Amino acid sequence: MHCRNIKEFFDEPMEKTGDDGKVRKCRSCKPCQCKKVPQFLVNEMSTLCHHLEAKHAGEYQTWVVEDNFESKLPGDVKDQKVKDAQLSQTQLDSHLQKMPPAEHVVPYSDKVFHEAAIEWLIVTDQPISALEHLDFIKMINIAAQATNGMKTPVHDEIIRLFKNQIDLLRQKLLSDTVKGNINLTC
Numbered sequence: 001m002h003c004r005n006i007k008e009f010f011d012e013p014m015e016k017t018g019d020d021g022k023v024r025k026c027r028s029c030k031p032c033q034c035k036k037v038p039q040f041l042v043n044e045m046s047t048l049c050h051h052l053e054a055k056h057a058g059e060y061q062t063w064v065v066e067d068n069f070e071s072k073l074p075g076d077v078k079d080q081k082v083k084d085a086q087l088s089q090t091q092l093d094s095h096l097q098k099m100p101p102a103e104h105v106v107p108y109s110d111k112v113f114h115e116a117a118i119e120w121l122i123v124t125d126q127p128i129s130a131l132e133h134l135d136f137i138k139m140i141n142i143a144a145q146a147t148n149g150m151k152t153p154v155h156d157e158i159i160r161l162f163k164n165q166i167d168l169l170r171q172k173l174l175s176d177t178v179k180g181n182i183n184l185t186c
Ligand SMILES: [Zn+2]
Pocket: 029, 030, 031, 032, 033, 039, 051, 055, 056
């Protein structure tokens, strides 16, 4: 509990000798003093909080509202935790709703993969060796790591990557590592 909270409702701590003869630091409750029923409570947060909640919940709540102070009473803290949990769940729900629905992903099986690969060979007129090409295997291995479907590169992206490769090739050809004359016909 915040010390401002304590100072509002309790006097400064003083040493009191208990029934068992032990000396403890205690605080006197101000509202109880006003009611002429002084209460000395052991100066521990939990004890002081429980006293406020049990005896002065109404006054405490009024003060909390007037002072714009976040209640630290055990019951209120519990309520707040429930509210916070509900709020974060609501935020989580709305966040999840904002996510685009995952496209339908066909579960992997060797049969499905082989059929798709053969279909791709035929439709795109690839040589059979394309399936054994290291770059093809690399691409498949990368795609295999996808957990929620994947996007194939769009036209613009392919053109951009292709141009990058051409630029790299051009720089290589223009550098000193290449000796002699090269004629490009494209
Ligand atoms: Zn009291």
